[in-house]
Amino acid sequence: MVTMSMEKIIFLLEEPSMKVFLEEFLPRFLPDLEYLCITHEGKQDLEKSIPRKLKAFRRGVFVIVRDNDGADCYFVKKRLMDLCKGGGQSDVLIRIVCQELESWYLGVMDVLADVYNRPRLTGLNRKAKYRNPDRLGSPSSELVKLIPEFRKIEGTRQMGTAMPLRETENFSISFQFFIKGVHQVINNMEIRKKARHSAMRQE
Structure with a gap:
């Protein structure tokens, strides 16, 4: 069980469906996690908001989640990191969803089969087309x-409730990286918490 510090993870999100997913998934994935989801009206609104939000929330640890939508992941991530630096923070987790949130659902065809009563979808991730759903154009x-x-x-809410908690069960690489990144953020928070407690004991 993760023991959380006073810090809160603040998710800056491109649009509401990711918030719906996270608010169903995160309480199952990390029951003790303190977090806040802030949605925006698309990519441009998110990017304009980043420097302002980072300056406003000084007690938060930020995670930015944005769809790729066919863009170059490297340049998207670099632009977002430059915006974070403009907001006075560089220790921000940036995760790009390739290409859209729906790729995370297509990474668990067996779950889709159960949720929507579609037995023919079972095992579809073993076929070449769906083995890496991040590569699908749309x-x-x-x-x-x-x-x-x-x-x-509604589909996002259902998938947030049903999504497996082990990232290795999802064929979407971007989902796997998202989960690993959140774990790393929490580990870093715990390290900082222990360092503060150690410093207080030495005073």
């Missing part, structure tokens, strides 16, 4: 082809 379109009744917000 995961959202692909998902609707497979499950026509899928609706973004």
